[in-house]
Amino acid sequence: MDKSLLSDVPQVAIWIARVVVIFGGLVTTAALMSLAERKVSAWMQYRYGPNRVGPFGLLQPLADGLKFLFKEELIPAGANKLLFRLAPAMAAIPSMMTIAVIPIGTLVIDGDTIPLSIAPGVDLGIMYMLALGGLAVYGAILGGWASNSKYSLMGGLRASAQMISYELSLILSILVAVVLSGSLDLTKIVEAQSHGFWNVFTPFGFVAFVLFTIASFAETNRHPFDFAECEPELVGGFHTEYSAMRFALFFLGEYCAMTVMACLNVTLFLGGPSLPFLENTPWWLGIPVFLLKAAFFLFLFIWVRWTLPRFRFDQLMRLGWKVALPIALANLLVAGAWVAFTTKGG
């Protein structure tokens, strides 16, 4: 039997390669999103946007990063110094860690199938995502509280109230995908949809998809739910007092969270790397298909931000508790009933 190309490569090298490629891709996406945000908003407002650094301003994120590094780091008087310093890392680390269980597709090299995911075998992928995603709220509230500034405090409180309110409908809509595929493993959820029948094609899957998309906007503090950093009322919200790289980490964490949310949405409801109505999608097509779908949601984040006005905070809470939560509960019940009564023994 012939040895395949990869059989001599130690497992650790493959692990590290996957971590570096995917984490690098995530950070690059987040950096490019900061450019895309300004470019798209500029086009929508009939401006050019950044176009001086590199072709089409493509090197702008790099220039911004360097500038952040060389700026002065201020700590406001009376701030809790330790928490103030730690909060940006606490906001950025969990949202970067959640990418680990997202299955982006598979690579076939010389007959070997390699899942393009940092940890493809985690059978509690959903739990991992929820547990780490829930930690991100600490960065916002501790950063806001530690700054010893009223704007920051209000921003941090609003961010945490909003994130926990929408986390409920987020979890309940994720569970619809779990019910339909019968597993908490994201790879298995994708496999269940790989025959061209995505979860979004079922009526309850569609409702869950819409709820998840709304909740993902609220979870990442994006328009029209960006009360944490609502400029006219709270200046910058919980990061009002932050400068230099500490501010940049909050920013990066937010864009990473958006990227992961977009990937999770694609994975749960839109079949991950598979094409609709096709029995099997070839592996080399899977990765671009996945990235295109995720890119659409990233564009949606920007599109909505520059199109819709901001809600009021009481409207946000009403939507979360009185509309999204009851619908999500009822929807989960309907999905459960359908699966319970139509699954035949086999």
Next chain:
Amino acid sequence: MLQTYAPILILAVLVAGFALASLVLSDLLGKKRRSIGKADAYESGMDPRGSARLRLSIHFYLVAVLFILFDVESIFLIPWAATVRGLSAQGLGPVMFFEVLAFVGVLALGLAYVWRKGGLEWDR
């Protein structure tokens, strides 16, 4: 087990290293020019008045408590969601459905109670 979670450990080291390195580098490279007023909290250009350690609106507390209640209940739904398809295939479909119907029913009663009591009104 180790095989599965080792890559996550590698990622954790990389992410934490990235975050801490950028914080430390920025601390080392950034300017340090202190001046009067620079360390004041930003209050739209006015001198900051009073402490920012304010008492919070009770609403935030209420929302947090409600979240904990419903979150714990949604955690109980996770094992159900993961097993409903497999157990229904073994002919336990009706059991799986009516069990969760009772559970979600109690949950919905709780939500209705909070709603009725005005616990969900933000501007009251």
